[in-house]
Amino acid sequence: MTPVKAPEDTRNKILQTAFEEIHKNGFQGSSINQIVEKAGVTKGALFHHFKGKNELGYAVIDEIIYGMGKEEFINPLKESSDPIQDLKQLILKKREQAREDPSFICNGCPLNNLAQEMSPLDEGFRTRIEKVFTAWRACYAKAFKNGIEAGTVDPTVSPETVAAFFVSAFEGIVGTAKSAQNLEVFTRSVDGLIYYLDSLKP
């Protein structure tokens, strides 16, 4: 009983395909023609749902990447009062996922990819991306603050500084896997990150 015209469905198909293409080739390296072909839709459909290539990119951030980041990296630390333990668990899980399917991580972090490519070139991208990063850091800073109060974190550390450093370092580590196109140095760097987290204990 699926109707021939399913606008929401078409839109989602375009969005998802655009996300995958952008994750693989970057935004500038992805072409509208290829996206519509892979999505199995026509250019008319795409430009009916999105004003242009930039707007499509914006929608990919707002409607896919934002939720992804929240679900995988922010929510797990929400209301944490032992961020050292919870972050260790999180990144070890990520490393395990990377082992099972290296292809995803070897294309880099979708958010940071776009950040590095587009932030200096387009303000629309920059603000949308920075919104995610800011929420990310704020969540971790809160967790470390809670940790200090709960006695799970060395009280002399600055929650904001640790949060900023952790996010930067984590994105750098993921970038390492992409750069090398294998998990060797990535795995090593994760070890270093865990060592760092442990150094924050009281």
Place this chain on the structure above:
Amino acid sequence: MTPVKAPEDTRNKILQTAFEEIHKNGFQGSSINQIVEKAGVTKGALFHHFKGKNELGYAVIDEIIYGMGKEEFINPLKESSDPIQDLKQLILKKREQAREDPSFICNGCPLNNLAQEMSPLDEGFRTRIEKVFTAWRACYAKAFKNGIEAGTVDPTVSPETVAAFFVSAFEGIVGTAKSAQNLEVFTRSVDGLIYYLDSLKP
């Protein structure tokens, strides 16, 4: 007394302009047409000196970025036996440079930019870039090994792990400045990196 035809000069002008354009717009985002225009040469000259766009990119890595990285990040740590002190000095100097001229750092690390964009797409880029990263990590690992022997570094740390983590974290931090297009979080993250370095003392 400058000869009309100065091949070495022309080549360098193209190379330097290509470096700047790539640093600003990425490799795929830079166009041959714009490069020749900005360099004040013709397309014939460019394709006389370089086989194609990729070869030009390779030359930018081999002849500009490689030396840059060596001079600014590898040589200062060569034969260091107190890497904690020397690395702190190095990154504080970099932060000072960034304050004086934010525009350069806000375009990201030229090496890592190319790594993130091109490593998954082209093996020629990947190997050339990875060569620099490998040399970089090896130098720092050696310095930490020396530091352990000299008693300036906690002997329980793994030199290779620390080196890998430091390089990843540093590139992540530089990426933060590019992503945010300002130095606020960058500065914070550098604080975190320094705190981390101090935690490696005996």
Place this chain on the structure above:
DNA sequence: GACAACATACCAACTGGTCGGTTTATTACT
């Protein structure tokens, strides 16, 4: 029938790259 949801043909602008030709520098020979 009205309007959203598509489809298709098409466009100017630009992409990396080529090619025939000209200019300059270097070499070889007298």
Place this chain on the structure above:
DNA sequence: AGTAATAAACCGACCAGTTGGTATGTTGTC
């Protein structure tokens, strides 16, 4: 030293293909 031959350096028009984007038409749904 003078000059002819050769090679390197450079020029700019041109190419086929692709880019993001549009205009117009058709189809389906309420």
